[in-house]
Every structure is written in structure tokens, then in C-alpha cells.
Amino acid sequence: MTSRSVVEQATDELRRAILAGVLAPGAEYSLRELAGMLDISFIPIREALRSLESEGLVIMRPGRSAVVTPLDLDDLHGIYRLRRALEPEIARRSCGLLADEELDRLAAQAADFGARDHGMGDIYDDHHAFHLALLAPAATAWDIRVLTTLWQAAERYIRIGFGQLDPDPAEHQRRGKAHVDLVAAFRTRDPDTVAAAVEQHLARNEKIASSALS
Template identity: 65%
Template sequence: MASRSVTELVTAELRRSILSGALAPGQSFSLREIAGLLNVSFIPVREALRNLEADGLVVIQPGRSATVAPLALEDLEAIYRLRRLLEPDLARRSCLLISDAELDRLAAHAVEFGDENRSMDAIYDGHHEFHLALLGPAATPWDTRMLTMLWRAAERYVRIGFGLLDPDPDEHARRGRAHEELIAVFRRRDPDAAAQAVFSHLDHNEQLALGALRVLGSAQQSS
């Protein structure tokens, strides 16, 4: 029990460091470095890296080292291709199952995405909870498992895009409105409209991530 708890804590800390960019794409590190930094043994670090490799966030090297997975256009396109297959279909069914009380709760939650004082970590924790609650009534455990993996894989890309836009106060307001509009569409109990709304939401976030990749590519070419 204690070993599993330590592994979960190490996994969460490494994931946070990768998603925030503290561990940059392509950066290599040894198990010894991570174990020393977190004051734990090799065993939970090794297990944590296996978890993160399954999420596509690290590449484990032969021996006792790992590399943060690089950001790649083909990976981003694959992630969103899979999300478009899964999420609009879940939205189509969930809009007929989700309760009015849950939609009211999520509507209050959506307003928080417009708060420019919230940290990126807080926004993303809430963002995952929001979308899982919205699609959850139609999701099986396997759907939830796949959604979580895809969201974690996409998060690095979208966070970079949001980070570039973060200084603009209008962007915070747009985030709030975008999620309020999803709730409004689900209230109509129209499966086609709900599926299209989620599809459009995915399309916007993918374009945001693509823009971030272009900016990073230009910066690397000029450096």
C-alpha cells in the first residue's frame, strides 16, 4: 500500500513537471536524479516512469535514464483524430442522460474558467473534471480510461497555446464563454447539436495547439 502511494505521488509530480514545461520536451534525466530530488528509492521512480510512458509523456532509455517525449505534429494530429472519434459520440448520448442539476453545477463551474487569477494547474484540474462530468453519463470505464490518456497527451500542447494567450484578458473570458456555450447546447437535449459543439470545441483547441507548435518551431529555427 505504502509503495503504491509513493509511486502515485512520484507519477503525479513528474507529470506535473512535464505538463508545466519544468521538464522540457527532449530533456533526459536519470532515475538517480529524480530519486534524489524527490527523496525516494529507485523502485517508485521506475514504476512512475512506466506509467508516464504508457501516457506517451516519456521514453524510457536502456539503463537507468528516460527522456521527456518530444512534441510532434504527427502525434498531435493522431491525438485529436482519436478524440474526434470518441468525444462527439459520447456527447451525442450524454446530452440525453445528464441531469439538469448536474448541468446547473457545471454551468457554475464554467464561469470559473474566465477567472484570470486562476493558475494554469488549477484551470486544467477543473477542465478535466468538467469535461469528464459532461461526457460521463454515457462513458464506460474503458471510455474514461481512454479519455484520460488522450487528455493527458493533448494537455502539453494546449497548455503551451494557452500560455501564449494568457496575458490577454479577453482570452480568459473566451474560455468561460466556450464552456458556458457547451452547457447551453447540452440543455437543448439535441444529440446532433451536442456532438457538433464538442467537435467544434476540439477543433479550436487543436488549432490553438498547432499554433503553439509553429511558434516553438520558429523560435528554435531562429535560436
């Protein structure tokens, strides 16, 4: 195994632990402690933490430790302010480019989000791919790069907010319907309708995440 692949695997594992809350927001960990968790040397851990710091997930401390970035309402609102500036505009252009077959596929996937046995942790990766597929036809490589960064930054907030709602079966049904309705808006091929649907979707997600933090 190359040293680079060790760094990449360490980055992925630490990112997953942070997003899932296993490494708690605001908690400080030494490099040696994290290296012990993953059973590797602290050198690739240090490189992994530098990558995660660039994603806003950790704060490096002088010496050999790092703090998991605390959750913060101002950060949450800043993330969604940027998302509202980007996603509706890309969606306006994408709605006229998506094939009917792709919309059929996404509608079926959206309905599956409403399954009672699927919590937010179970569907998050598919949820990410779903939203990317809606925007991809009109998104540049830079659009995708920036959106992925914003989605990763929002993931901890979304997992907490929607995770608290998972025990309610009605929430699962609403979650599925919300995404089915989003695909239906794209089917209209009307840019204004699509932009309004995306903005509404983002506004509700931000409200749920904000309420969970409060």
C-alpha cells in the same frame, strides 16, 4: 509508507512536472538525478517511469535514464483525431441523460473559467472534471479510461497553447463563454447540435495548441 505508495507518489510528482514543463520535452534525465529531485531511491523512480512510459510521457533509455517525450505536431493531430472520433459520439447520448441540476452546476463552473485571475494552469483540473461530467452519463468505464489517457496526452499541448494566451484578458472571457456555450448546447438535448458543438470546441483547441508549437 508502503513501497507501492512511494511509486504512486513518484509517478504523480513526475507526471505533474512533465505536464507543467518543469521536466522539459526532449530532455534526458538519469534515474539517480530524478531520485535526487524527489529524495527517494532510484528503484521506485524506475517503476514510476515505466508507468509514465505507458502513458506516452517518457521514453526509457537502455541503462538508467529516460527522455521526456518531445512535443510533436503529428502526435497532437493523432490525439485530436481520436478525440473527435469518441467525444462527439458519447456527447450525443449523454445530452439526453444529464439532469438539469447538473447542467446548472456546470454552467456556473464554466462561467468561472473566464475569471481574469485564473490561468490555464489554475483551472486545468477543474476543466478536465467539467468535460468528464458532460460525458459521464453515457460513458463506460473503458470510455473514461481511454479518454483520460487522451486528455493526459493532450494536456502538455493545451497548457502551452492556452498558457501563451493567458496574458490577454479577452482570452479569459472567451474561454468562459466557450464553455458556457457548450453547456447551452447540451441543454438543447439535440444530439446533432451537441455533437457539432463538441467538434467545434475540439477543433479550436487543436488549432491553438498547433499554433503554439509552430
